[in-house]
Amino acid sequence: MTVALEIISPERLLLARPVSMVVIPGTEGDLGVLPGHSKMITSLRGGLIDLYEDEKLVDRFFVSGGFAQITEERCTVLADAITKLGEIDPLKAADELAAAEAAWRETDDADEIAWRDASDRLITAQARVDALATHGN
Structure with a gap:
């Protein structure tokens, strides 16, 4: 099972793909989002967004803040500003x-x-x- 992840910056849809898990930097702490996660909306602090496929870390982004909407099947990140960690x-x-x-x-x-x-x-x-x-x- 996967989570449909969308990362949206003010400029564009940066990424849309299924992942096994995504870890986001919530203002109250990091959140691991797996399929079946409880519905919620959270604000984001500056930190890393980690994308996993088959339990392997495949991509990292630094987000300066924003919001995330989570459902059982989807995680949508609305980023204030976001950059691939390596960039x-x-x-x-x-x-x-x-x-x-x-x-x-x-x-x-x-x-x-x-x-x-x-x-x-x-x-x-x-x-x-x-x-x-x-x-x-």
Whole structure:
């Protein structure tokens, strides 16, 4: 049995194919989606999406955030931004992390919206660097 996986970025349908399992980075923790999974909608944090076929990891993507809708037969990921893990430039990721850290330090704590945006940017940039360090190129 398989799960029909769709990954949709703001630009296009990035991927549509059956997989044995997909692991997504939910905001409350990683979720493994297998056939027959309970219906749910979850927000995504910055992290890796892992695709499995016959218990073998076959593809990895870094998602910066978004949402996922899960049913018994399907997992649809609506990604804010998504990149194949192997296509992330480590130097650019490090520069983005440094910029996010600087922006976060300069944010006025009293401006809740700006602070949340800066925090989200920092968390995603750190997750990208961590993904490369742990699983990367």
